[in-house]
Amino acid sequence: TAMLIDRYSRTIDYLRISVTDRCDLRCTYCMPKGFTEFEKPKHWLSFTEIERVVRQFAAMGTHHFRLTGGEPLLRKNIVELVERLKSIEGVHELSLSTNATQLEHYAHDLKRAGLDRINVSLDSLTRQGVAKITGFDAKDKVLAGLAAAKDAGFKHIKINMVPMQGINENEIDAVVKFCMQNHFILRLIELMPMGVTAQNHQYINLQPIITRLSQELDLIPSARQYGKGPAQYWENAEGTFSMGYITPMSQHFCQSCNRVRLTVDGTLYMCLGQEQKYPLAPLLKAEVDDHTLQQAIRNAINLKPLQHDFVEQPLKLIRIMSSTGG
Numbered sequence: 489t490a491m492l493i494d495r496y497s498r499t500i501d502y503l504r505i506s507v508t509d510r511c512d513l514r515c516t517y518c519m520p521k522g523f524t525e526f527e528k529p530k531h532w533l534s535f536t537e538i539e540r541v542v543r544q545f546a547a548m549g550t551h552h553f554r555l556t557g558g559e560p561l562l563r564k565n566i567v568e569l570v571e572r573l574k575s576i577e578g579v580h581e582l583s584l585s586t587n588a589t590q591l592e593h594y595a596h597d598l599k600r601a602g603l604d605r606i607n608v609s610l611d612s613l614t615r616q617g618v619a620k621i622t623g624f625d626a627k628d629k630v631l632a633g634l635a636a637a638k639d640a641g642f643k644h645i646k647i648n649m650v651p652m653q654g655i656n657e658n659e660i661d662a663v664v665k666f667c668m669q670n671h672f673i674l675r676l677i678e679l680m681p682m683g684v685t686a687q688n689h690q691y692i693n694l695q696p697i698i699t700r701l702s703q704e705l706d707l708i709p710s711a712r713q714y715g716k717g718p719a720q721y722w723e724n725a726e727g728t729f730s731m732g733y734i735t736p737m738s739q740h741f742c743q744s745c746n747r748v749r750l751t752v753d754g755t756l757y758m759c760l761g762q763e764q765k766y767p768l769a770p771l772l773k774a775e776v777d778d779h780t781l782q783q784a785i786r787n788a789i790n791l792k793p794l795q796h797d798f799v800e801q802p803l804k805l806i807r808i809m810s811s812t813g814g
């Protein structure tokens with residue numbers, strides 16, 4: 489079957505799957521305090537429905553999949569879903585993005601189920617910093633989760649940090665050191681204006697930080713990719729430390745965008761920062777045949793916009809990251 493190619497000749501070969509829009513944390517940049525607009529459980533895709541979508545993407549050349557949310561480890565029987573997705577032909581790499589609060593309990597089972605990679609959000613290493621950003625005293629649990637992931641044998645564990653003005657920008661160096669010591673791959677991510685975050689004015693342009701850290705740590709640009717993401721990596725001469733930057737604001741990478749997102753209610757979103765979407769749930773409920781489902785996915789891909797306009801229209805997007813699946 490032909491690959492998925494959009495109107496701008498981009499090959500779409502990466503699907504991010506949100507398995508829940510709920511979360512046990514309330515990161516200031518993601519889910520505002522008091523947020524209640526969660527999807528009703530009766531609208532959640534079942535594992536069988538998620539499998540069906542994944543099978544169609546795999547048949548059309550997508551081999552990389554990521555489970556995210558919300559907090560994916562909150563979805564009941566998530567280990568079973570990993571196992572089921574990994575047994576689908578064409579699923580070569582399945583990864584998970586998590587806040588790690590529950591990872592201590594799941595790491596070994598996830599590894600056994602075949603999960604390939606883990607990304608963990610960590611914006612601070614201090615108890616107060618974590619509490620301030622996530623709304624919960626979660627530091628110890630997160631660190632225990634990371635330790636468990638290492639212990640379970642996960643390699644190239646990635647740490648995601650969103651530096652914010654006046655919040656955690658002075659902690660970047662500490663997180664770098666922590667990642668060096670633990671052989672984690674750090675990625676710094678530019679804050680995107682989604683929902684309430686547009687009004688916070690905490691955005692930091694990462695370009696000067698890239699220059700500073702490269703000089704101070706003697707890092708050189710790396711050709712490594714570590715998965716299907718848009719990060720630009722840098723590494724030391726010995727190749728013992730890598731870090732990457734995701735710069736949707738200061739230097740967007742829309743021209744090479746390769747992904748779409750499936751939400752928990754079965755909607756395909758074409759772009760994190762735009763409204764184009766396509767509901768697959770009605771087709772899944774109607775149990776249409778594979779050909780019809782694949783044609784619907786192709787129609788959806790045809791809607792994919794050229795780029796986000798977070799910079800030009802920062803107040804446009806009401807949708808928050810945890811709803812679309814980060």
Ligand code: SAM
Pocket residue numbers: 511517518556557558559560585586587607608609648649650677678679680681682685809810813814
């Ligand atoms: N709960 C999991 C976690 O925190 O890793 C998975 C979902 S979370 C939405 C995925 C990623 O999105 C996290 O690394 C988080 O830092 C990032 N994120 C959320 N809102 C963001 C925003 N407004 N700008 C940039 N990154 C954001």
Ligand code: SF4
Pocket residue numbers: 511512513514515518519557558559586587609809810
């Ligand atoms: Fe939850 Fe992840 Fe959003 Fe934080 S970034 S509120 S952990 S979904």
